[in-house]
Amino acid sequence: MxxxxxxxxxxxxxxxxxxxxxxxxxxxxxxxxxxxxxxxxxxxxxxxxxxxxxxxxxxxxxxxxxxxxxxxxxxxxxxxxxxxxxxxxxxxxxxxxxxxxxxxxxxxxxxxxxxxxxxxxxxxxxxxxxxxxxxxxxxxxxxxxxxxxxxxxxxxxxxxxxxxxxxxxxxxxxxxxxxxxxxxxxxRARNTVERAVRWLLIAAASIAILTTVGIVLSLIGNTWRFFQLYPASEFFGSLTWAPSFGGGSELGIWPLLWGTLYISLVALIVAVPVGLFAAIYLSEYAGPKMRAWAKPALEILAGIPTIVYGLFALLTVGPILFTAFGPDGAGWMQGGRAVMTAGIAMGIMLIPFVSSLSDDIINAVPQAMRDGSYGLGATKSETIKQVVLPAALPGIVGAILLAASRAIGETMIVVLGAGAAAKLSMNPFEAMTTVTAKIVSQLTGDNDFASPEALVAFALGMTLFVLTLALNVFALFIVRKYREQYE
Incomplete structure (x- = not known):
């Protein structure tokens, strides 16, 4: 059955x-x-x-x-x-x-x-x-x-x-x-039912914890299998990524990690200023009518599938950049796929993550703090800069962290916009790739799942998990530091 x-x-x-x-x-x-x-x-x-x-x-x-x-x-x-x-x-x-x-x-x-x-x-x-x-x-x-x-x-x-x-x-x-x-x-049926419901709620609350534990254990197990087949010193010490399922692979993580951080940095440079300024305008300057349609219109960006952003990067952003910085322009760009192409498209995707969360945090700042600033003779812009933003800084850091985590884990925009070249370069107009894109490529097809070339995907995933965890810990430190200052 x-x-x-x-x-x-x-x-x-x-x-x-x-x-x-x-x-x-x-x-x-x-x-x-x-x-x-x-x-x-x-x-x-x-x-x-x-x-x-x-x-x-x-x-x-x-x-x-x-x-x-x-x-x-x-x-x-x-x-x-x-x-x-x-x-x-x-x-x-x-x-x-x-x-x-x-x-x-x-x-x-x-x-x-x-x-x-x-x-x-x-x-x-x-x-x-x-x-x-x-x-x-x-x-x-x-x-x-x-x-x-x-x-x-x-x-x-x-x-x-x-x-x-x-x-x-x-x-x-x-x-x-x-x-x-x-x-x-x-x-006592009521007591029994309420006790069962309480345990059900406890189980529901534990799902996230148990899921995280399961993910970590699966990553650790397969990562350990990988390091039994491929030396960890070469994985973390090599600057070359050249997998070959026939043998003789060089699986250094640094070109992938560099591409991940570089593209994420470009995306945050685009998303954070635009998203933060949009949040300040919506919460402090926009009237009720403007806010009623501007915020939902901005949040529509969050509902667009990432594959659409990837096509946008490939068909629109890439050709525009190639026209300006290609052989007929500045001469820095050799093709439409580059770090800038993926970073700009990804940054546009991240704008609602930053703006929506920052807007909610800024609105949560007590009005009494604004009134006290106005009572001391401060202007609106001075109040925003010296009172509202410092008070909302912990939440804004959380919004930026969420955007950074979203950028680090993005795949489709990178595949279509940045290409698949694993290299160490400072030129933002060159094609590069990320850890997530290579995880997909290494697990795609009928390759031997027990080979180092396939198991390396779990080592890459584990590295990405540790990196994201470190970002969360650092952000938590910043949040607690400023929270103590304003509470």
């Missing part, structure tokens, strides 16, 4: 439990609400919660653990001698899963693969042709090892789906019986 239908069935049982639990509570009180400890709805929700929480908890646990079991079982069926040169166990397992899915789809479509999939001695070439006839993508003929492993994987998957459905439905039925048995007039 598919997970989607299983979830719908559990929700249906929970809805029925709500109705039955509420009715049972009313029956136990003889229809008199005054005899109930809690309102009737609490008894219904108590039953529904006891159906949903155990069932969904078991479903989540199953979805996390059973694939590990099937993967380990199938891995044991593939001897090392069957792994071709230039391949890896991960690639073979991916082929096994793809073949298993193909067998399932071919069976569902009524092709000959149904009979072949149940026959361990089936001819792999015949199976390959059957899968192709069913519309499945098979790049090469299957061998017996992959076919047997795919059949076992499919069998385990089907058996696991059946066991999962039975266990989850049994737990849901048990929760229904438990909740109905508790629906007595003296049962």
């Amino acid at each position: 598919p997970v989607f239908w299983l979830i719908l069935i559990v929700l249906g049982i929970a809805a029925a439990g709500y109705i039955v639990g509420r009715a049972q509570a009313m029956r136990s009180a003889g229809g008199d609400l005054r005899k109930l400890h809690s309102l009737p709805g609490y008894y219904g929700w108590n039953t529904a919660i006891k159906v949903m929480i155990p069932a969904f908890a078991l479903l989540c646990l199953w979805q996390m653990t059973y694939p590990v079991y099937t993967g380990n079982t199938v891995t044991g069926m593939i001897p090392e001698t069957e792994i071709a040169e230039g391949s890896s166990l991960d690639l073979v397992l991916a082929e096994v899963r793809r073949t298993s899915d193909g067998l399932h789809a071919a069976t569902a479509s009524g092709q000959l693969a149904e009979a072949l999939a149940s026959d361990p001695d089936a001819n792999p070439a015949v199976v390959t042709q059957a899968l192709r006839d069913a519309g499945q993508i098979v790049t090469s003929d299957l061998d017996a090892t992959v076919l047997n492993a795919a059949q076992e994987y499919r069998r385990l998957d089907e058996r696991g789906a059946l066991i999962r459905a039975v266990l989850v439905l049994l737990v849901a039925a048990g929760g229904l019986a438990w909740g109905v048995s508790d629906s007595d007039r003296d049962f």
Whole structure:
């Protein structure tokens, strides 16, 4: 049974439990609400919660653990001698899963693969042709090892789906019986429901923390695998980025890191002054009518997809800069793709991040501070410069930090606007690339996932994570320093 239908069935049982639990509570009180400890709805929700929480908890646990079991079982069926040169166990397992899915789809479509999939001695070439006839993508003929492993994987998957459905439905039925048995007039249903809701809110609040921990652990694990294959001294010490999946790669991070910081710096030079001045105008000078349409119009920039900004950089910003600074102009620019091209387009994208947050922070400065400044004879511009902006500085630093983090993590604008050249250069009119762009390129295609050239993407991601974390710590230090001054 598919997970989607299983979830719908559990929700249906929970809805029925709500109705039955509420009715049972009313029956136990003889229809008199005054005899109930809690309102009737609490008894219904108590039953529904006891159906949903155990069932969904078991479903989540199953979805996390059973694939590990099937993967380990199938891995044991593939001897090392069957792994071709230039391949890896991960690639073979991916082929096994793809073949298993193909067998399932071919069976569902009524092709000959149904009979072949149940026959361990089936001819792999015949199976390959059957899968192709069913519309499945098979790049090469299957061998017996992959076919047997795919059949076992499919069998385990089907058996696991059946066991999962039975266990989850049994737990849901048990929760229904438990909740109905508790629906007595003296049962403290409200306390139980509120306690469950509190734990649900705690779990929701913990998702961000757990997600961050999971991201860090996944990065650390794969980064460690990379450094076991490629020396960390060369990764951090080399000034050359020249990956080669045939061997002999030079994977120095500094050209990528330099391109990331350089393009982000150009973007911030564009975004911070424009965004901050726009925020000052909207909060201090603009009237209600002007603010009512100017701020939403400015924030529209934040909703434009980054691929559109990339096309804007490629088709508009790049040609304009090339006309002014190319061979027919200043002679500094050799093509439309350059650091300036991506930086200007990215800076335009970051303007609403800076302006909107800075505007909210400036508006949060107490009016009493402005009135005190005016009372001492200061002009409006002097009040903004010497009172409002210093008081709002912690929030403005946070807005700039958010814009910087957004710039460091941008990919599409860089790919289309800055090119793919990994180099160390001070010329802003040369093509460069960033860490994020190379992460995408190293994980794109059918490359061996266990090779240093693919695993380097995780080392790059880990470096980017540490860099962003350092920026956050530095910004927090600045924020606390100025907050103590004005509180």
